[in-house]
Amino acid sequence: MSTSTIAAIRDTGGVPVPPQPVDVTVAAAALGPLAVIDDDDPRWATIAAPTGWTAARTVEHIADALLFYAAQVARRAQHRLPVLRDGRTAPPSEQVDNAITAAHVLEGLLRDLGSARAWHPSGLADASGWVGMAVTEILVHGHDTAAALRIELPLPGQVCARTLARVFPWVPDTAAGPEHLLLAVTGRASIVGVSADPEWWWHSAPLSEWDGRPRQRTSPPGWS
Numbered sequence: 001m002s003t004s005t006i007a008a009i010r011d012t013g014g015v016p017v018p019p020q021p022v023d024v025t026v027a028a029a030a031l032g033p034l035a036v037i038d039d040d041d042p043r044w045a046t047i048a049a050p051t052g053w054t055a056a057r058t059v060e061h062i063a064d065a066l067l068f069y070a071a072q073v074a075r076r077a078q079h080r081l082p083v084l085r086d087g088r089t090a091p092p093s094e095q096v097d098n099a100i101t102a103a104h105v106l107e108g109l110l111r112d113l114g115s116a117r118a119w120h121p122s123g124l125a126d127a128s129g130w131v132g133m134a135v136t137e138i139l140v141h142g143h144d145t146a147a148a149l150r151i152e153l154p155l156p157g158q159v160c161a162r163t164l165a166r167v168f169p170w171v172p173d174t175a176a177g178p179e180h181l182l183l184a185v186t187g188r189a190s191i192v193g194v195s196a197d198p199e200w201w202w203h204s205a206p207l208s209e210w211d212g213r214p215r216q217r218t219s220p221p222g223w224s
Contacts, residue, residue, distance in 0.1 A: 034151075
C-alpha cells in the first residue's frame with residue numbers, strides 16, 4: 001500500500017476515516033494460519049518475543065483481552081471491571097477459535113455503542129478507539145505468535161492503516177506499508193522515523209481530545 005493510500009485513509013475529503021467495528025473481525029480472520037499448526041507441535045511452547053509468554057499463551061491472551069474489552073463496552077464502564085478470564089486451559093486451536101469468537105462478540109457490542117464511551121486504562125474510549133485497540137491486540141500478538149511458530153501471518157493493510165490513524169495519530173506516513181508501521185510503533189519492527197517506545201500506548205479517547213503528542217503508558221500491564 002502506498003503512502004498516498006495511507007494518507008487517503010487518514011483523511012478523505014478533510015474527514016478522517018475511522019476504524020469500523022467490522023475491522024475487529026477482519027483482523028481476527030487474519031489469525032487463520034495459526035489454526036493449522038497441530039496442537040501438539042512443540043513450537044507452541046516457544047516464547048513469543050517480545051512478550052514473556054509462550055506462543056500458546058500469547059494467542060490465549062488475545063481472547064482474554066477482547067473479552068475484557070467486551071465487558072467494558074457492554075456495561076459502558078466508567079472504571080475498570082474485573083476481567084472475565086485471564087487464561088483458560090485448552091489446546092491452541094481452541095484458543096485461536098476463542099479469539100475469533102471474542103472478536104465477533106466485541107464487534108456486535110461496538111455496533112451498539114453509538115456515541116457512548118467506556119473506560120480503558122488509556123482513556124475514556126469511543127467506539128473507534130476500542131476498535132483500534134482491539135485490532136492492535138489481535139494483529140500485534142498474532143504476529144508475535146506467528147513469529148514464534150515460524151510461519152507467515154499477513155496483516156490486512158487497510159485495517160492497519162485505519163488503526164494507525166486513529167489510535168497512533170503521531171505515526172508519520174512513510175514508504176513502509178501500514179502493516180509494518182503498526183509493528184514498528186509497537187516495537188516489533190524498525191523503521192526510520194518511527195519511534196519504537198517500549199512504553200507505547202494508544203490514544204483511545206476521541207481524536208478531538210488528542211494533545212498532539214505521542215502517548216505513553218502510565219500504568220503497568222494488568223495481565224500475567
